[in-house]
Each structure stands twice: as structure tokens, then as C-alpha cells.
Amino acid sequence: MEFYGGLSFFLLLMLILIPAIILGIMEKNLRYYTLLASVIVIGMVFWDKPVSGFYLILYSIIELFLVKGYLYLRKRYGRKAWIYRSAVVLSIVPLLLCKVSEVQGLMQIRLFAFIGISYLTFRVIQIIIETYDGVITELKIIDFMNFLLFFPTFSCGPIDRSRRFEKDSLTPYKRSEYLDLVGDGLQKLLTGIVYKFVIAALIHRVLELVDADLNFISNLEYAYLYGFYMFFDFAGYSLMAVGTGAFFGIRVPMNFDRPFSSIDIKDFWNRWHITLSQWFRDFLFSRFVMLGFQKKWFKDRLYAAVLGFMINMTVMGIWHGLSIHYIIYGLYHGVLLGLTEIYQKKSKFYKKYKKKQWYRIISWFITLQLVMFGFLIFSGRIL
């Protein structure tokens, strides 16, 4: 069984949602049932993959100890940068081992290879960083596990934030509020199913018909088809995850907001895989730039922005996997964001015309081509 794939998953999902709906209508708190539901669904998905299942359990235990351990140390010794950095590095070690052992021919066995590890790691790092900031001072084991293992978003996000998640999970919904939430969730779940299993599947069929010869026309066709396929596939999955989450009283954040209407690359990253780019903005870009300002690394702000974007997007590329096309994809977007920033800050032309209709149309058209070319890189077809 796999997440959001196949009849057996959706049958299980229906069964799992029934008690949630009953509890919700009875205005009972759902957090214990939510954890139970996650354990059952994840258990079923990993049933025929015992090695992955073992790594998942090991991973959860390690990260639980790290998070609880760091909370204790933070309280005891205060804001110590070296303890904080060690905790962050240790929390990433399993993901690093996974990604490195994934590279073919490098290692004999694959370590921590289970679906979802990339996304779980974001959640753990966020908790450690916010513990350092002093925003998180307490975290019950059940709340941590519930957040970490929340099955609707387990495999591919959207990447929620622990404080937001916890707040939702503790909210005593009135019956009418809960039913509104579920109604909206059901609609998202069904839209997601249509996106992924009808539209994306259809585009994928057409994608297979594209000429295998690499030439301008075939690459153009491939880039556009692949871009739209990626959108409907991933936005479809994300909608299903958001929709399913609603049944448990969790308002999972949305991941997409009409990305192909973006008028520049910065706009694109506010609309495409939103929870990922916001995570990187808040926990990598901002932190890096902050450190740089404090240590006086930068000559000026523009330089800081460009360097920040480059590092941010390159790490984002590497996070997708240690393959050359992912890394180039990250670099490509880093360069585009950097150039956009320079252009928007320096160009008088931009400042003068940015609000004009014709300017926005041209800018949108160029952005769309750059985005689609990015997907062509990401697909690995030309590298």
C-alpha cells in the first residue's frame, strides 16, 4: 500500500475517517484518535516494507530524544549557540545518511531509506530552531509524535509548523465549525483526486508520446507538459493532504496558489510549493542573512540577498536528492532570484513601469518560460 495511491489506501482512509467524524460531531478532542489513526495508516503502508518500517521507528525515537534532550539543555544552559548547532546537525544526520547512501555505487546498503524522511526532518529542525529562539519551551511526547507522524501529510507535506499544528489539535471545535471544516476538506480531497488521478494521469500519457530525440520542439513540448504534470500531480496530492487533515481538525496550510500566474520568479516561489519555500525562507535564508549581518560579512544588502538566495536555493535543490539535475535546478533558481533582486532594486525602468498592464504581461510571459525551463532541468531529460 502507498499513501494516496490505489483502492486499498482509499478504502482504509474511509474507514479511518468515520470515527474521526463521529468524534468531531460529538465535539470531542481528536488528538489521541489522530495519533492512533496515523499509527494504523503508517503501519499498513509500511507492512510489506519491514526494513523501512524499522528505520522509521528508529528515526522517530532518535528525533524524539533529540528534541526532548535539546528542550532540557536549552532550559538548563540558555541560548548556547554550540549546543543549538549540534542539535540541528544531529537531527539532520539520518537524512544525510539516507541521501548519501541513495547515490548509486557509493555504499552497499541504504540507510534510513523510508518514504517521508525528507519531510519529517523539516518538522524536527523547525522545533529545534524555535526551541533555541525560546518560542517553544515545552512539548509533550504525544504532541510531538502527533505532529511528526500526522499521516495525511506524512509522505510529502505540506510542511506544517508545530505550534500551529498543536494549536489546531487542541482547539475545541463546535459541531458547526467542525462540519464546515469537514465540508471544505471533503471538497479539497475530491478536487485533489481529480487533479492527480484524472488530469495529471492524462498529461502523463501525453508526456510519454513526446519525441525521445532531444531537439528544441520536443524539449519545449516536454517542458510544458512536465510542468503542468508536476503541478496537477503535486497540487492534487497536497489538496488531498489538506482535505484529509481537516477531518482531524487540522487546518493544514495550502501548498499552491495559481503558480503559473506568477509575474516574476520571487512571486513564483510564493505560489509554488509554498510551505517548502516559506520553510527555507524562515529557517535558512533569514538565519543565514541574520548571521551575516551580525558578523559583518556583507558589503551591502543586495549582496546579502543574492548570496542568501544562492545558498538557499542550492540547498533546496540538494534536498531533492544528490543528483546533478536537482543541484543545477537549485542553482538555476538561485541565480534567477538573485538577478531578479538586482534588477528590481537597481533598474529605473522596472520602478517606472512595474505597475503597468503591458509590463506585467511581458513579465508574466518571461517568467513562465523561465519556470518551464526550470522544470525541464528538474525532470532530468536534458542532463
Next chain:
Amino acid sequence: MKEKVLSILEEVCEDDIIRKEGDLNLFEEGLLDSLSLVQLLVMLEDEAGIVIAPSELNREDIATPDKLIAYVEERC
């Protein structure tokens, strides 16, 4: 403190309009973005001794010059 916050904000936004309009939305007007926001936090720490972590901050709480001043004064 008000004057200090305003002069830091003026330097970060590179615009003296923030002194004239206390209820101007800094994010909507493009005067603050994720980058200049970080710079603002660093300067508040360096020059006013107020430590604010990025994750503590809700953009809505400091969206206008008046709100920012109120937020900072509350933190002192």
C-alpha cells in the same frame, strides 16, 4: 525609544515616509521584505539591545511604524 526605532526603520527602509505616516503598511508598500526585516532585527539588537528571534515575530504585529514602536516598547 520611539526616535531610535524610527531612525533604525528609516535606515532599513531607505525612505523617510515612515516618519510621516504611522499607519503605513510596510509589507504591502514594499518597504519591508524578508531580507530587510532580518536587518531590522539585527539593528534592533545591536543598537537598542532588544533580542527578537525571527520565529517570535508575527508580521501582522509590526506591519506599520506605529505597531512596530508599540511592539518594541512592550519588549523593553
